[in-house]
Every structure is written in structure tokens, then in C-alpha cells.
Amino acid sequence: MSFIPNTDSDRAAMLEAVGKPSVADLFHDVPASHRFPKLDLPPALSEQEVLVELDTLARANADCGALPCFLGAGAYRHFIPSVVDYVISRSEFATAYTPYQPEISQGTLQAIFEYQSMIARLTGMEVSNASHYDGATSTAEAVIMALNVAQGQRRRVVLSAGLHPHYREVVRTYTQGMDLQIIGDDEDTGPLELASRCDSATACVVVQSPDFFGRIIAPAVLTELAKKVHACGALLVAAVNPVSLGVLAPPGEAGVDVAVGEGQALGNAMSFGGPYLGFFAFRREHVRKSSGRIAGETVDGAGRRGFVFTLSTREQHIRREKATSNICTNQSLNALAAAAYLAALGPRGLAQVAELCWHKAHYAAGKIGAVPGFRAEKAEFFHEFTVSCPIAPAEINRRLFETHGIIGGYDLSADYPAEKFPARKNQMLFCCTEVNTRAEIDRLASALAEVSHA
Amino acid sequence: MDSKVDQGVRYSKTHEWVRVEGGEAVIGISDYAQNKLCDIVFVELTAVGREMKVGAACMVIESVKAAEEVFAPVTGTVTARNEALVKTPELVNSDPFGKGWLVRVKLASPSEVNALMDAAAYTSFIATL
Numbered sequence: 246m247s248f249i250p251n252t253d254s255d256r257a258a259m260l261e262a263v264g265k266p267s268v269a270d271l272f273h274d275v276p277a278s279h280r281f282p283k284l285d286l287p288p289a290l291s292e293q294e295v296l297v298e299l300d301t302l303a304r305a306n307a308d309c310g311a312l313p314c315f316l317g318a319g320a321y322r323h324f325i326p327s328v329v330d331y332v333i334s335r336s337e338f339a340t341a342y343t344p345y346q347p348e349i350s351q352g353t354l355q356a357i358f359e360y361q362s363m364i365a366r367l368t369g370m371e372v373s374n375a376s377h378y379d380g381a382t383s384t385a386e387a388v389i390m391a392l393n394v395a396q397g398q399r400r401r402v403v404l405s406a407g408l409h410p411h412y413r414e415v416v417r418t419y420t421q422g423m424d425l426q427i428i429g430d431d432e433d434t435g436p437l438e439l440a441s442r443c444d445s446a447t448a449c450v451v452v453q454s455p456d457f458f459g460r461i462i463a464p465a466v467l468t469e470l471a472k473k474v475h476a477c478g479a480l481l482v483a484a485v486n487p488v489s490l491g492v493l494a495p496p497g498e499a500g501v502d503v504a505v506g507e508g509q510a511l512g513n514a515m516s517f518g519g520p521y522l523g524f525f526a527f528r529r530e531h532v533r534k535s536s537g538r539i540a541g542e543t544v545d546g547a548g549r550r551g552f553v554f555t556l557s558t559r560e561q562h563i564r565r566e567k568a569t570s571n572i573c574t575n576q577s578l579n580a581l582a583a584a585a586y587l588a589a590l591g592p593r594g595l596a597q598v599a600e601l602c603w604h605k606a607h608y609a610a611g612k613i614g615a616v617p618g619f620r621a622e623k624a625e626f627f628h629e630f631t632v633s634c635p636i637a638p639a640e641i642n643r644r645l646f647e648t649h650g651i652i653g654g655y656d657l658s659a660d661y662p663a664e665k666f667p668a669r670k671n672q673m674l675f676c677c678t679e680v681n682t683r684a685e686i687d688r689l690a691s692a693l694a695e696v697s698h699a
Numbered sequence: 700m701d702s703k704v705d706q707g708v709r710y711s712k713t714h715e716w717v718r719v720e721g722g723e724a725v726i727g728i729s730d731y732a733q734n735k736l737c738d739i740v741f742v743e744l745t746a747v748g749r750e751m752k753v754g755a756a757c758m759v760i761e762s763v764k765a766a767e768e769v770f771a772p773v774t775g776t777v778t779a780r781n782e783a784l785v786k787t788p789e790l791v792n793s794d795p796f797g798k799g800w801l802v803r804v805k806l807a808s809p810s811e812v813n814a815l816m817d818a819a820a821y822t823s824f825i826a827t828l
Binding site for chain 2: 396398533
């Protein structure tokens, strides 16, 4: 069966319209030698042989399931209860595309509504949208929202250097051509110093807590920052780690206007960096400037509970060419995984996960800090912390992996080069979650003692 | 549908109206425009104190059908806005020339108003659309 929907006569009509005698003439600009190059492929394999081959290739990977891993830096390994995969594997959810007549898919809308309700509760914000692609795109959408709240009258954005480097890059990519001035991340200052760079031309200040270095912005500091930012008439955007909210105060309580972040840690595997989900929660007063879409609960004509798409004010199908957000979809299955994870754990379960992360990371910081030549940063942190090393982190990671079978930490030198950030010289990030055992952490500490003077 | 054309105001080609009261002008959208938009669900008013420049987009009106920009029919500084529209944007549908007014501005150059269409010209204009 042919999957080409147009017929021979359709094609003849189209060729005549463009004045070409044959389909081959359409490819006339591609040099003949490149049109059908010899691919030099090995002979075809049977299905059984292919599976053996792929299995062998997969075994060549060193993955976090097999080796102790202390990498974080935005993607985190957590235990995922089996119920999460069970729920998201149901064909009603797994195979569904965003419904174009959304109300026909009540189950999808209910799942999104429940996801939104949990995110709003977790962040302490009034409204959550149905999610974005990842933490970086959520952050960029928050910046665009702030620009729209200012009705185009404020063209400056202040970013913290502690905001994930990828998020800062995506903010710059999303807003290129908008004639903005993006400042603040050229030096690693405290959160309150960012407020001093805020003025009547500033649309928003974006911070992260725990930040990229793992440091927690204390609730009192975040509250004071929010007051200062609001005094300038700007919005405060905070990127937060959702698991940390099991023990930390929600950003909404501090007066944050938009709380965004990477939702992967909630029931989604690291899976090579995506697909992930970006959560996006905010104050109701800005709902008309919000991005993405919002599912809502209502009743039908007979008074029965039902779900609808309530709002998608900035999207193409409403605003056409004036759309300010062209994200008309999300990765709903990832949002569903987050909802299933949060439902499975409950508030107490999430708090336990967060406590385990905190304790294990602090145990690890103590052990690593006691290794001669290593110094763990003293700031308040959650489950990730910076360590100053006696030699280059890249070399440490290589030796940890090759000699000890340990996946080490995140080398900060590419994102924070020593010539611009001298305090970050030879620094790396280590992360511990509830899945790291005490034995693994002890092994890491003794391995570090060896590799640093090998 | 026949649209009402208020005789006492001036009109822009983008369907805003202006009623001059002393040195100030009240601005709204025409009955023709609200008919085309259908049920209005949100009006994004510009802030008091903001300068608006003739011809530039200054507000957004959102209906169940579309979101459309409102273009400033005159240059001036916003002195008041119709706060009732925050809760009841449908006033623009029910009374576009009265309770559905959008903002009041202090005119920067009152002669700009003369460049706008009078009711007769606007009536012929919408007949051609």
C-alpha cells in the first residue's frame, strides 16, 4: 500500500502548474552524484540479530542504574514508584495527541487540571498552566510574561548568575530581536544585590533557589528581594526545584510573581535530557498575560462535573499573528507523570524524599570536605553543593570513572570560566538524592582522596 | 447587521471613536467594531499617565472570537481609564459609545481630531467593508 496520498494525475497537474516535466526535474539543483549516493550498508539483519546487536550496544553504556552517580546540575535521579509508569503507559494517555477539540478528552483535561492544582499548591501560587517543554522554556516564558505585564514599556531583564546557564541561554534565544537589555549574570552576586540593578526600565528579576550552585535563598531574603523588585514596579521570577519544596517554604509565600522550574525530578527519568516538563505558576492578577493554556473545572448543562480549556490567551489560535507565545502544546505525558508521582507520594512522602536528599547531600559534603585538598562551599544548600578541588574537575571525573566506576560531579569550568569567575576555579558540583546510598558516598570520598594525588 | 453610528464623535479607519470634551478626548470602539468582535471577554486598558501616539497599538480587546489591538486615534496622555471594564468588559458590547468607553486622554495636538472621519464619512466607510 502506498502512503503517498496524491495520485499520478494529481502529480501531473502539480508538475504542469509549476512548469516541470517530471518530479526528477524538481531535484535538478542537487548534484547528480549526491542524489543517490552509494550507502555502503552491511547486509540486512533479522529481527533477532538486530536485537542482539542493539542490546550489546546498550550494554556498552555506563548508566546511572549501574554506577553510583553524583551528577545533577538540573536533571535529577529519583526513585520513581511503579504506579507512575503504570498510569502514564495506559493507552488513553500514552497515545493521545493534544486534542483539537479538547473537551472531547475529559480524562486528559482532568489529568492536566489535577497537575495544575498540585503545582499551584506546591509553589504556593494561585494559578498554574498546563506546563511548558522544560525549566528553561518556562523561565523564558516568564520573562516574556513580565515584558507583557509592563505593556512593552520596560525593556530590561535582570538575571542571576545562579540561574541555570542553559535557562539563561534560552531566555536570550527566546527574546533575541526584542531589543532587550539582559544584565546581572556577568558576576556572581547575592540576590539582594540584583535588586540594586533594578529600575523603572526593568521588567523582571529572575533568581533560582536552590540556585545552580545548590545554594538556597533564605525565605526572608527572597521576601525582601520581592519587596525591592516590586518597589521598582518589576516582577520577581523564581526558578525552584519542586522536590526541595517538600521541605522549603513555597515561593508564593515570599511574594514571588512567577514560579517556574524543571519538573523532571517529579516522576520523570533523566532519559538523556528530555523530554521534560517546565512548570509555570503565577499570581491570578497576571492571568491574561500568562503563557500556555489552563484547564479548568466546570459543570455541564445538567450540572455534572466536567473539564474545559479555560484560557490560552497568548496563543496563535486566539491571537493569530499577534500571539506572544507560540507554545500551543506541551509534553502532557511528562506533566501526567509529575501528577502521578505527587499523588503517589502525597505531601508527607514528598517531604520525606526532600529530607533524605538534604541529609545525604550534607553527609556527602562533610565527607568530601574532610578529604585533604577539597573544600565544600559553606552556603546553605539542598541536595547539591560546590566543591573546590586540588586539580581540574575534568581530570577528577575521568579518574573516578575509569578507575573507580563512579560517575562524578558537574565540572563548572565551561559555564563559569575562571577568568570571569575566579572563585569558581577548579570547582565542581556534587548532587545526592535519596537513591545515593551511604556506602556509595563513602566510596566517592575515598576515591577522591586517591584521584587527587594520583 | 446594521451598526449604530454615533453622530457626536469622530472615527478612525481602525474603528476607534473620539469624543472631545474640553482639552480631553474620550476614546472607545465603534458599534461596528464590537459587532465584528462578538462577545468581549477582556479589555486590556492602558495605564494612566501613559503616552499614546496616533496610529500606535495601545490596548487589546479580546472576544470569544479574537484578540484585537486598539490603535490610538489621537496622540495624548492617558488621564483616566474605564475601570468598570475590568469586571464587566461586556459593556463594550452593550453600550460602545457610552458606558463602554475605554480611556480618556489629554490631547497633545487637538487638530489631529480633524483628520478623523465624521459620522457621515464613517457611515459610508463601513458600507464599503
